[in-house]
Amino acid sequence: MSSxxxxxxxxxxxxxxxxxxxxxxxRQTKTAADYYAGGRSFSGAQNGLAIGGDYMSAASFxxxxxxxxxxxxxxxxxxxxxxxxxxxxxxxxAELMRNxxxxxxxxxxxxRMSPRPVRTAAGVSTIVVSIFYLLAQMVGAGALVxxxxxxxxxxxxxxxxxxxGALMIVYVVFGGMKGTTWVQIVKAVLLMTGAALVxxxxxxxxxxxxxxxxxxxxxxxxxxANPDSFLSPGLRYGTEEQGLAGKIDLISLGLALVxxxxxxxxxxxxxxxxxxxxxxxxxxxxxxxxxxxxYLLTLVLxxxxxxxxxxxxxxxxxxxxxxxxxxxxxxxxxxxxxxxxGTILLAFIGAVAFATILAVVAGLTLASSSSFxxxxxxxxxxxxxxxxxxxxxxxxxxxxxxxAVAIGLSILAQNQNVAFLVALxxxxxxxxxxxxxxxxxxWKRFNTAGAVSAIYGGLLSALLLVVFSPVVSGxxxxxxxxxxxxxxxxxxxxxxxxxxxxxxxxxGTIMSKEYNAAKYxxxxxxxxxxxxxxxxxxx
Amino acid sequence: xxxxxxxxxxxxxxxxxxEFQELKRRFRxxxxxxxxxFLAWYLLYVVLSGWARGFMGIKLLGDINxxxxxxxxxxxxxxxxxxxxSRHAEKKLDPIADKLRHEVEEKTQ
Numbered sequence: 141m142s143s144x145x146x147x148x149x150x151x152x153x154x155x156x157x158x159x160x161x162x163x164x165x166x167r168q169t170k171t172a173a174d175y176y177a178g179g180r181s182f183s184g185a186q187n188g189l190a191i192g193g194d195y196m197s198a199a200s201f202x203x204x205x206x207x208x209x210x211x212x213x214x215x216x217x218x219x220x221x222x223x224x225x226x227x228x229x230x231x232x233x234a235e236l237m238r239n240x241x242x243x244x245x246x247x248x249x250x251x252r253m254s255p256r257p258v259r260t261a262a263g264v265s266t267i268v269v270s271i272f273y274l275l276a277q278m279v280g281a282g283a284l285v286x287x288x289x290x291x292x293x294x295x296x297x298x299x300x301x302x303x304x305g306a307l308m309i310v311y312v313v314f315g316g317m318k319g320t321t322w323v324q325i326v327k328a329v330l331l332m333t334g335a336a337l338v339x340x341x342x343x344x345x346x347x348x349x350x351x352x353x354x355x356x357x358x359x360x361x362x363x364x365a366n367p368d369s370f371l372s373p374g375l376r377y378g379t380e381e382q383g384l385a386g387k388i389d390l391i392s393l394g395l396a397l398v399x400x401x402x403x404x405x406x407x408x409x410x411x412x413x414x415x416x417x418x419x420x421x422x423x424x425x426x427x428x429x430x431x432x433x434x435y436l437l438t439l440v441l442x443x444x445x446x447x448x449x450x451x452x453x454x455x456x457x458x459x460x461x462x463x464x465x466x467x468x469x470x471x472x473x474x475x476x477x478x479x480x481x482g483t484i485l486l487a488f489i490g491a492v493a494f495a496t497i498l499a500v501v502a503g504l505t506l507a508s509s510s511s512f513x514x515x516x517x518x519x520x521x522x523x524x525x526x527x528x529x530x531x532x533x534x535x536x537x538x539x540x541x542x543x544a545v546a547i548g549l550s551i552l553a554q555n556q557n558v559a560f561l562v563a564l565x566x567x568x569x570x571x572x573x574x575x576x577x578x579x580x581x582x583w584k585r586f587n588t589a590g591a592v593s594a595i596y597g598g599l600l601s602a603l604l605l606v607v608f609s610p611v612v613s614g615x616x617x618x619x620x621x622x623x624x625x626x627x628x629x630x631x632x633x634x635x636x637x638x639x640x641x642x643x644x645x646x647x648g649t650i651m652s653k654e655y656n657a658a659k660y661x662x663x664x665x666x667x668x669x670x671x672x673x674x675x676x677x678x679x
Numbered sequence: 680x681x682x683x684x685x686x687x688x689x690x691x692x693x694x695x696x697x698e699f700q701e702l703k704r705r706f707r708x709x710x711x712x713x714x715x716x717f718l719a720w721y722l723l724y725v726v727l728s729g730w731a732r733g734f735m736g737i738k739l740l741g742d743i744n745x746x747x748x749x750x751x752x753x754x755x756x757x758x759x760x761x762x763x764x765s766r767h768a769e770k771k772l773d774p775i776a777d778k779l780r781h782e783v784e785e786k787t788q
Contacts, residue, residue, distance in 0.1 A: 213735075213746055217728050220753045224721045227760055231710040235768075351741030358742065372736035372746055373728035387729035394725040398718065421768060428761045432754050661694040668702055669776045671690075671783045 143470070143483040143490070144289045150491035154330070155307065158323045158498075162311055165319030171677060172528040175316035175535060176243040176510050177412040179677035184419040186325060188426020191410050193324025194503040195222075195401075195427070196331060196434055198280055198496045199562055204435070205468075206461025208442020209454055212362065212370035214377050215442050219435040221397030226431065228574075229402040230424040235417035236581050236667040237408060242674055245408045245573060246515045249580050252659035253588040256520050261595040263515035265572050266405040268599065269565045270508035271546065273406075274501055276561035278304060278550035280462075281497045287463050288490040298551055304497060305547035311502040312509065312539040320502045321413055327492075327499035328430065334492040335437040338465070338485070341472045342444035353443055361446035361454075370446070385629040393563060396634030400566030403573030406507035415676035441465050448472060460559075466490055505546070509539035556619060560611045560631065564602065567634045571641035572598030579645050581667060584660050586649050593648025598641025605633035689786050693779065702775040709767050717760055724749055 169175050182190070197203075200222065208215030241247035246262035281304045282297040291297065311319055346353040354371055362370030369375060378387035401407060411420045445454060445464035448471050454464045469489040474482030513535035518526040526534070575594040579586040605628050606612065612619045614626035630636075666672050693699050727735055728746065735746030 213750075216747070216750055217725070220724070220750055221721070224717060224753060224757055227717050227757060228714065230761060231714055231764060349741075351743050354747070355742040368736065371742060371744055372732055374732050378729045390729050391722070391725055394721070398721060418768075418773065421765060425761050425765055428757060432758060436754065658688075658691055662690040664703070665690045665693045665699065665779075665783070668699075668706060669693075669779045669783070671693075671780050672787075 143486040146483065146487035147288065147490035150487055151494045154326070154491060154495045155498075158311065158326060161322045161326070162315035162319040165315040165322060168318055169316045172243070172514075172532050173674070173677045174318060175532045176409070176514065177674075178317035178321050180413060180415050180674060181676045182321060182413045182419075182423075184414060184422025185426050187321070187410060187414050187419070187423035188430060189328045190321045190324035190413070191407070191423060191427035192332075192430035192434065193326075193328035193499050194406055194410060195431060196328070196496065197277060197500045197562075198284060198493055199276065199559070200435075201331060201335070201438065201496055202284065202462045202465050202493060203460075203559075205438045205441040205445060205465040206454070206458075206463070207376060208439065209361065209445035209449070209464035209468075210451060210461040211376035212357065212443070212446065213373050214375055216439050217373055217377065218393075218397075219438060221394050222401070223428070223432050223435055225398045225401035226424060226428045228399065229407070230421065230428065232581070233402045233408070233577060234411045234420045234424045237577070238411045238414065238417045238420040239670045239673045240581075240663050240667045241412065243409070243412060243514045244511045245405050245577065246511065246519075249576055249591050250519070251663050252580070252656055253591055254654075256523070257588055258591050259515040259519045261592045262573075262576070263511045263520070265568065265595050265599050266511035266515070267508045267542075269568050269573070270405055270504045270511075271542070271549075272561040272568070273404075273565040274504045274508075274546045275549055275553060276558050276565075277497060277501050277504070278546060279553050279556070279558045281494075281501075282550065282554050284462060284493060284497070287458055288466060288493065297554055301550045301554065302547055304494075304501065305543055305550070307498055308501045308505050309540055309543035311498075312505045312543070313536045317409075317413060317506060320499075320506050323502055324499050327495045330492050330495055332430065332434060332437075334469075334489050335434060335441065338444070338469050338472060338489065339437045339440040341476055342440055342448070342468070345444075345448070345472065345475065353440070353447055357443040357446035360448075361451035388635065389630045389632055392630050392632040392635035395638055396563060396567040396570050396632055399570035399574055399634070399638060401569075403569035403577065404565070405511060405569075405573070406503045408577075409507055409510060412674070417670050417673065438465075441468060444468050444472070448475075466493070501546075505539050505543050508542050509535050512538040512542070557617065558619075560606070560619075563632050564606055567602045567606075567632060567637060568599050570598075570634060571602045571637035572596070574638075575642045575645040579649070581663070583649075584657075584664075585655060586645070587652050587654040587656075589652035589654065590645045590649030594641050594645030597644025597648075598637055601640045602633045602637040605630075605637055609633065689783060693783055696779075698775060699779060702772065702779065705771050705775075709764070709771075713760060713764070717756065720756060721753065724753055 204215050204219050246259045249258045282301045285300040358367045358370040378390035414420050445468040449467045457463045466489050470482045470486040473485030513531050517534045518531045572595040576591045608628045609631050610626045611631045614624035737745045
């Protein structure tokens with residue numbers, strides 16, 4: 141049996157299991173709190189695994205391992221920002237949000253501000269961030285499945301995108317948060333198992349000598365002139381040829397990663413799935429443990445692929461290095477268990493990659509459809525007059541529509557290099573959402589004008605700077621290689637748009653007279669003590 | 680049930696109480712400086728990766744260099760801060776928060 145057949149069988153087993161979970165979850169989902177927040181009944185450990193499942197995308201599993209395999213140290217440098225970011229969520233956001241919000245990010249903002257403008261802004265930003273992230277994942281899925289299953293035809297890619305999209309819609313529409321969370325948990329366990337297994341095999345091959353592995357990786361895959369540079373920064377981000385702009389771009393990317401995580405809507409709604417703020421804290425601590433361990437594993441996977449598979453073979457299959465980890469699984473399996481072992485291990489890693497994509501896109505679809513139904517439909521269009529039942533029906537319909545739109549856009553964009561959309565989603569989250577959240581939790585004077593200015597200011601400045609960056613025009617690797625209207629030298633806007641978002645929030649606030657001391661007292665007391673926090677649903 | 684106006688006044692009284700002020704002080708005095716510290720430490724690491732590549736490439740043990748050790752220390756510090764925060768919260772924040780929550784819930788019932 142070939143590895144692609146076996147991979148398909150394993151993947152179908154995952155699909156069958158998760159669809160079973162979805163059917164079960166749909167029967168448990170009765171109220172709005174069930175649909176949006178899984179009844180707030182997950183434990184800290186379960187939600188911690190689900191946080192890992194939502195966060196560890198195929199881009200971080202295959203992408204970071206691939207960057208390390210091709211560029212050495214810089215892939216590792218990239219992964220660190222994704223981890224440190226969780227401290228912002230742990231120390232400043234998770235517990236206070238759990239205590240003061242209900243279903244979406246906008247709940248926290250609307251608490252003491254004029255609800256319609258604030259919910260409109262937060263809803264728009266949530267949907268924009270989630271759709272960007274979703275597009276990057278789904279286009280990536282088409283390419284990836286093509287590589288792993290050897291499907292190279294255009295029709296094959298299109299069908300892959302359609303299948304991934306259809307499954308994601310089914311999980312979200314029927315399973316709601318409960319089903320989606322269990323999909324994340326299963327995926328996180330599979331991903332950690334697969335990554336740990338290959339890591340142990342690689343380390344065993346090198347007698348558990350990390351230095352030996354690094355030396356071999358540099359010798360096999362480092363640049364011919366100076367192999368040692370493979371183990372130092374500078375081959376991928378802020379290379380010497382890019383000069384000063386490249387190095388500032390590195391800082392800009394780092395800032396966006398570290399400050400963006402705590403503003404990503406699909407991450408923020410995870411904090412509502414547990415019964416209390418203490419469980420939200422525990423879930424982030426579990427998440428940090430899982431995500432940190434995962435990035436340490438990808439460090440070994442990346443250098444292992446560089447050492448054992450080698451740069452030439454990796455680039456031959458995919459110039460972006462996305463198949464470095466699957467190739468490594470095949471090779472190390474063959475070396476240790478013979479050819480059957482290699483086939484099995486490759487199939488397993490391939491199936492894990494599909495599971496990873498599916499889980500992440502489901503989380504994004506849930507976040508955006510929840511915000512559409514709860515913020516825009518129920519509170520903006522219906523001015524809070526919609527019943528819970530109507531809201532959930534609209535949430536399900538919007539999950540279907542958003543999913544369908546994402547499928548359509550992904551098919552249109554399938555041959556574009558849209559990986560930059562992930563970094564852009566982080567930049568928008570850091571520039572618009574994070575200032576609004578932090579100001580509303582910690583700044584007494586903050587008001588509606590400030591919240592609206594922070595979100596639109598951060599969102600628009602990040603978008604505009606990317607449009608005029610080398611990512612979109614003025615280079616061979618740009619989205620529009622034939623045009624050149626790039627005047628902003630950085631590919632990541634964070635270093636400008638994040639301070640700009642905070643500044644907009646500040647200026648918007650002080651230019652408006654609105655100030656409600658009683659409401660601030662309420663959110664401050666509630667967020668720190670948990671008074672009046674939403675309770676778990678009892679079935 | 681009480682009216683929202685009444686609730687708000689309970690919250691304002693609570694906000695002014697010395698116990699709540701103590702809870703807020705304990706929360707902010709730990710989390711704010713720590714946030715500044717870990718962001719500075721992360722930025723230092725990124726800046727070194729951009730501008731001090733010779734230093735990051737110094738080999739310490741076999742092929743393990745300064746850059747790799749500093750990167751791994753980012754993991755260690757992240758794990759440590761998460762652990763330290765959970766201890767701080769359990770010992771210094773949760774007891775006051777729980778007590779105040781019960782007080783408000785009794786008043787608003």
